[in-house]
Amino acid sequence: MKLGSTMRRHRGLTIGAAIVALLLLVGVGAAVYADYANTYDLDEERIAFQDGAQRLDGVLAKPTRGHGPYGLVVLVHGDGAMNATNDGFYRPQMEAYARAGYATLSWNKPGVDGTPGNWLDQSMDDRVREAEAAIAWSRSRPDVDHARVGLWGASQAGWVVPKVAARTPDVRFVIAVSPAINWLRQGRYNLLAELRADHASQARIDDEVRRSDRTRQLIQEGATHEQYRAALGDAADMPADRWAFVRKNFAVDASADLARVRVPVLLMLAGHDVNVDVAETETEYRRLLGGRAELTVRHYPGAAHSMVRKDIEDSRLDTYFTAIFAPRDLFAPGYLGDQRRFLAGR
Incomplete structure (x- = not known):
């Protein structure tokens, strides 16, 4: 009995050790594959430039093949506290640009990853001047082909990119991803779209619209953050710096600037966009650029x-594992390839 018990124990230990070894092997293999999946065919250089007194830290990502000079895509962020690579999210498209012979220039927003300042202190005109400072900096680079410089901008950048493109001769093309036209209309569309997606009752929709209308009224009257909090009480969900940011920017509209754009534009629109009314965006881009660009x-x-991809975004688990093991597959089919082909044709 003792001998048999000992043998069973040794067999159990052997099986347990094998399972541990197998798990370690799988873990190491997964880590190696994740590292491979997140390795990009790019040569990244840390850079810094000045926008007046403001220092901006960023990245210049160049193709690994050839010696340049390369065309240049200048990235203009959407809303939020973003660093130069958007925590790696931009790298698949940077790689797509590199394969078309283009470098990419991007930078941290003020206050992000050690860059001084606070991006919530900016107006859209401040962001325009920032992008123009980036383009001016690129002129000092012998590895940049200044006849092939363009802008990529997403979401909130829809109020920045058209103005830069309209008044900066260096800009030869624009890639506009999910841009809005009018700040207030975009905000109302976003509110209603999110409520519909949440299957909100009509009573809740009516309450949220009333709160939004009251907030708009206070913004247009120039109310302070304290007055906003006093008026809305517990429903006042904007912190002070966000309130100041909205007050600076609520009146922006891209129409006049779009009408002055004369360079090729690639407009990219999502089928499940709850942030931007893509039907309005497409209609206005066609109307304002038609016959002129x-x-x-x-x-x-x-x-x-x-x-x-909407099916991935709807699942945190799918988003997490795709970002680790297949980051290029995060994007909707055609999104990266269409940009590469657009750039190759410039």
């Missing part, structure tokens, strides 16, 4: 606002 419109029926 070459416009290419691409629709991605399976994409959310960020151009991530």
